[in-house]
Amino acid sequence: AQRVTQPEKLLSVFKGAPVELKCNYSYSGSPELFWYVQYSRQRLQLLLRHISRESIKGFTADLNKGETSFHLKKPFAQEEDSAMYYCALSLGGSQGNLIFGKGTKLSVKP
Amino acid sequence: GAGVSQTPSNKVTEKGKYVELRCDPISGHTALYWYRQSLGQGPEFLIYFQGTGAADDSGLPNDRFFAVRPEGSVSTLKIQRTERGDSAVYLCASSRTADYEQYFGPGTRLTVT
Numbered sequence: 001a002q003r004v005t006q007p008e009k010l011l012s013v014f015k016g017a018p019v020e021l022k023c024n025y026s027y028s029g030s031p032e033l034f035w036y037v038q039y040s041r042q043r044l045q046l047l048l049r050h051i052s053r054e055s056i057k058g059f060t061a062d063l064n065k066g067e068t069s070f071h072l073k074k075p076f077a078q079e080e081d082s083a084m085y086y087c088a089l090s091l092g093g094s095q096g097n098l099i100f101g102k103g104t105k106l107s108v109k110p
Numbered sequence: 111g112a113g114v115s116q117t118p119s120n121k122v123t124e125k126g127k128y129v130e131l132r133c134d135p136i137s138g139h140t141a142l143y144w145y146r147q148s149l150g151q152g153p154e155f156l157i158y159f160q161g162t163g164a165a166d167d168s169g170l171p172n173d174r175f176f177a178v179r180p181e182g183s184v185s186t187l188k189i190q191r192t193e194r195g196d197s198a199v200y201l202c203a204s205s206r207t208a209d210y211e212q213y214f215g216p217g218t219r220l221t222v223t
Contacts, residue, residue, distance in 0.1 A: 004152075043113075044153070044201065044214040086152050096141055096208030097166060100152030 002027045004089050006101035013077050014109050021072040021104050023061075023087030032090040033063055033070040034098065039083045047072075047085070057081070077108045112136070114215035116202050122221045123192055131187040131218045135204030142185050143212060144177055145201040153201055159185060160208060192222045 003026040013019050025031060035047040048056045050063040050070060061072045070087060084105050088098040115134045123129050135142050140161055145153035155169040159179045167177075174192075179185040189196055199219050203212040 006152075009150075043216050044203075046211050049211075088152075096160075096205065096212075097143060097155040097158050097169070098145075098153070098212065099155065100145075102150065102152045 002089060002091065002099050004087050004099055004101035006085075006087055006104050008104045009102070010105045010107065012107045012109065015079055016076050019074050019077045019081070019106065019108075021085050021087075021106065023070045023072065023101060025068050025070065025087075025089050027068075027089060027091070029091065031063075033061070034088040034090065035059070035061055035070075035072050036086045036088055036100075037083050038086070044086070077106075079108045079110055082106055082108045114202055114204050114213050116200075116215040116218050118218060119216065120219045120221075122223060124223055125192060125194060127192050127222075129189050129192055129220065131189075131200050131220070133185045133187070133202030133204075133215060135183065135185070135202070136213055137183075139204035139206055139213075140182065141205045141208045141210075141212075142179060143203040143205075144185070144187050145203065147199045147201055147217070149198075156187070158208075165208075189220075192220075194222045196220060197222045 005024045033050045037047045038044045059074045084103050086103045087101040117132045142159040144156040147153045157177050158166045162182045174190045176188045199217040201217045202215040205212045
């Protein structure tokens, strides 16, 4: 069955430190991977998707099919990065629904 | 422009009652999704509409849950004989088509007492 695993419920770092939010997936086909973010009192929003290969707000994520991972990274965390981060998998094509991980709460301390 | 809206924002109901949750997608978006998010969990897929038809309803937990989108725009999620385990935040999302970015609404928090 398709599954997304985010092993850390909470990740706490100091401002300026590097951050890596881990995501592993289970799917034998060609997945589409996403990172969604939810800031306090705001709605869930797309941060980035692997096919666009963009860097958004300093975050990047590389799809590693060998390790079935899609870790989210940022070299220097900012306080405004504090939020819930969800990794999500789409089977693609007409199967548009997303399979989400349980999320990681990132706390960036001053 | 206006994003996805959901009403009500909060709904408290008694066990056994019937509830309807409404979603207004972004204008022109043909794909619409319902998810359910329980405390401490990520959103869980319920049903996906392409236009007026349910393209995938495999996530609906049982036959107490039903959703419609009669004119291909507004959608209503209907829950019969509510149970305490139905308490969650119900999220709606829409996208231009299935291959495009999903935009989420603020959610409806359902509490079954």
